[in-house]
Amino acid sequence: MNYLRVIIYLCMLGFLIYPQISFAETNGDVPFLINNGKCPNSQNLGHVSSDKGLKNLLNTIIPEVYKNDNYKGWKVETIAHLPKAPHSEAYYAMAKYYCGEEIANNSWFVEVLFPQYLPAYDASHRQIFVTKNKQGQWFAWFRFH
Numbered sequence: 121m122n123y124l125r126v127i128i129y130l131c132m133l134g135f136l137i138y139p140q141i142s143f144a145e146t147n148g149d150v151p152f153l154i155n156n157g158k159c160p161n162s163q164n165l166g167h168v169s170s171d172k173g174l175k176n177l178l179n180t181i182i183p184e185v186y187k188n189d190n191y192k193g194w195k196v197e198t199i200a201h202l203p204k205a206p207h208s209e210a211y212y213a214m215a216k217y218y219c220g221e222e223i224a225n226n227s228w229f230v231e232v233l234f235p236q237y238l239p240a241y242d243a244s245h246r247q248i249f250v251t252k253n254k255q256g257q258w259f260a261w262f263r264f265h
Contacts, residue, residue, distance in 0.1 A: 153219075162223055164254055165226050165253060166226075168251055174258050181258065182248075191234055194233060196232055197233045199229070199230050202215055206229075211264070214262075214264070226252075229247065230249075242265065245265070249262035249264075
């Protein structure tokens with residue numbers, strides 16, 4: 121009788137663990153990458169030592185990233201070199217993990233506020249990572265939230 125009880129408990133444990141394992145498995149795609157799920161090609165990146173020109177281009181970049189009508193009336197909260205961004209231990213680490221240190225080091229962090237979703241912090245604050253190509257054009261490559 122004890123063997124039957126152990127078998128039943130093991131089956132129940134299996135039913136509880138399986139959803140956790142299948143949720144943790146990934147198919148290799150990174151849902152936050154903007155460019156068809158691919159990292160920027162490091163061979164095509166320009167060196168990004170300052171955010172010169174980025175502020176003006178955010179008027180074009182942000183509406184491209186957040187196309188939904190619910191994302192109108194935004195305001196840029198933060199622009200920082202990604203390795204020195206607020207909470208860099210999280211954001212910089214994500215960029216390095218997904219696309220490598222070279223891309224992370226040549227990227228800028230932009231935090232955007234959508235006031236219509238306040239007071240919910242996670243709903244109202246969105247983050248994107250941007251960089252430049254060799255032609256000097258800024259583009260977003262990662263969207264978090």
